[in-house]
Amino acid sequence: MKITQTKTKGLSHSFKIVVSVEEFSTETAKRLGSIASQAKLPGFRPGKAPLNVIEQKYGQAVRSETAEHFIQQGIQKALEDNKLRSATNPKVDVTTFENNKDFEFTVDAEVLPEIKPIDFSKIEIQKLTAEVTDKEINDALNRLALSRRETEVVNEKRKTQKGDIIVIDFVGSMNGKEFRGGKGSDYYLELGSNTFIPGFEEQLTGINVPGKATVNVTFPKNYHAKEMAGKDAVFDVTIKELRKIKNPEINDDFAKAFGKDSLDALKELVKEELTKEYDKVSNIHLKRALLDALEEKSDFEAPVTLVDMEFNAIWKQFEEAKKQGTIDEEEKNTPEEKLKKDYKAIAERRVKLGLLLAEIANENNITLSQKDVSNALATEARRYPGQEKKVLEFYSKNQRALEALKAPLFEEKVIAFITDKVKLNLKKLSVEELYAYDPDQKKTKKTK
Numbered sequence: 001m002k003i004t005q006t007k008t009k010g011l012s013h014s015f016k017i018v019v020s021v022e023e024f025s026t027e028t029a030k031r032l033g034s035i036a037s038q039a040k041l042p043g044f045r046p047g048k049a050p051l052n053v054i055e056q057k058y059g060q061a062v063r064s065e066t067a068e069h070f071i072q073q074g075i076q077k078a079l080e081d082n083k084l085r086s087a088t089n090p091k092v093d094v095t096t097f098e099n100n101k102d103f104e105f106t107v108d109a110e111v112l113p114e115i116k117p118i119d120f121s122k123i124e125i126q127k128l129t130a131e132v133t134d135k136e137i138n139d140a141l142n143r144l145a146l147s148r149r150e151t152e153v154v155n156e157k158r159k160t161q162k163g164d165i166i167v168i169d170f171v172g173s174m175n176g177k178e179f180r181g182g183k184g185s186d187y188y189l190e191l192g193s194n195t196f197i198p199g200f201e202e203q204l205t206g207i208n209v210p211g212k213a214t215v216n217v218t219f220p221k222n223y224h225a226k227e228m229a230g231k232d233a234v235f236d237v238t239i240k241e242l243r244k245i246k247n248p249e250i251n252d253d254f255a256k257a258f259g260k261d262s263l264d265a266l267k268e269l270v271k272e273e274l275t276k277e278y279d280k281v282s283n284i285h286l287k288r289a290l291l292d293a294l295e296e297k298s299d300f301e302a303p304v305t306l307v308d309m310e311f312n313a314i315w316k317q318f319e320e321a322k323k324q325g326t327i328d329e330e331e332k333n334t335p336e337e338k339l340k341k342d343y344k345a346i347a348e349r350r351v352k353l354g355l356l357l358a359e360i361a362n363e364n365n366i367t368l369s370q371k372d373v374s375n376a377l378a379t380e381a382r383r384y385p386g387q388e389k390k391v392l393e394f395y396s397k398n399q400r401a402l403e404a405l406k407a408p409l410f411e412e413k414v415i416a417f418i419t420d421k422v423k424l425n426l427k428k429l430s431v432e433e434l435y436a437y438d439p440d441q442k443k444t445k446k447t448k
Contacts, residue, residue: 001070003078011110011303013084017074019103028066032058067097075107084111087303113300115359120421123297125289127424128282130434132274140270141250148257151188151243159206160242162192166204167241170215174233181225182233188243200235209242281434287415288439290422291353298352306355311340311347318343357414366417368410373402376409 001023007014032051035058040046075090090109097103151165160166166189172182191201203215215235223229248254255266318339321327331339360366377395381388395402429437 001074001077003074003081005078005082006106011087011113011301013082013109013111015074015078015107015109017070017078017105017107019070019074021100021102024066024070024103027069028062031062031066035062067094067103070103071105074105075109078107079109079111084109086110087112088305088309110303110305112303112355115298115300115356117363118294118297118360120418121423123290123293123422125286125293125422125424127289127426128285128429128434128437129426130278130282130429130431132271132278133431136274136431137267137270140274141267144258144270145248145250145254148248148254150246150248152246154242154244157208158242159208160191160204160239162205163245164191165189165243165245166191166209166239167243168204169238169240170235172233172235174228174231179228179233182235186240190245197233204237204239207239209239211239213237213239278431278434285434285437285439286419286424290415290418292439293422294356294418295349295353298356300352300355302348302351302355306351307344307348310350311344314343314347315340357411360418361410361414364417366410366414368406368413372409372413373406376405380405 002018002020004016004018005013006016032055036051071092071094075086075092078084079086087110090107092105092107094103094105096105154164168187168189169185170183170187172179189195189201189204191205194201197217197219199217200215203217204213207213215237216232217235218232219225219228219230221230250263252262255261255263258266258269260266260269318327318331322331334342377392380395381391384391395405
């Protein structure tokens, strides 16, 4: 086998590979001989059929197998001899494949770039933090109290007002005909909550209880049920009962509803949960800052084929979202050419960071242990109470799904390794500042 490098441009490498007719014939004969020793053909004892009969029956298929063998061998040798790693499957073009002639083909391969080691100790990153204050703990307790609030009957005879809870029966109709989903009974409605269609609650304010009302509304043009969007409807409403909200007292008894012996113990639990939540947001910002710093160090070229594949995947998701009407106003008002340019930049960033993280993992022997994977599977299974066994069986039989589960886990492990090596500068912010923090307002939302 003779390998000649014919062209090199950036990450693109081309080779011409020639397998002599003698080498090709020898390999073909060896493969035919292996078949002949086991072949069972009519009129011959097993393994005793003449070679010319074997060749007549299997010759063309074996020649194709031999060609594939030399193609794979040639690609591997061309890359190994030149210390290259292919980014994707190389393109092969067979130029000569005839009897009694050398077998010739060309290989066009885009290879992975050379990635130089990074001195992590020279990277400085700002880590944003927020402390849990007493006010935030009290606000959280008030939210818990709202979730546990009850209602009680208002015995005084008066008209309904904003903030009241009314118990109603209602029947909706369009053009005199009831429509599906427009009927309910014993429904608890808080006036002013904007739970119903715009205008519905306002027309039930100022009415004696018990009482009746006719409510005329127009469904919003963007209403989820398209057959009702923008159309007029009439609701016949019976107000059966007037109730008011009774907020629970935040004390030791309140704490017991959450499994704690005292209010102080509940406050401590709330503080722990808020701390976890703030740490999660802090780590999101930290990861973004770290990836930005790594991207600046990524002074290598991204393989075009990988960038194109990533861009195509992103654009496909965008087009699906566009069909479903879930893209935001900013995207709707952005020219397609500009969107494609932005998404191409995202694709290139993802590819470069993916290659860099993979190289860092390889250099530092970072791998996922079986314990890591088992813990991830257990966490995933717990998301589906009562179906844990089915979840585990699904991943045991679906390798692609398992790899998709492992990918972010592996990335987080590499990120954690790098974070331990870089210099972190702590900066304390308020909770509002932490959540609102934007490292670069000039970048579009999607690029961020």
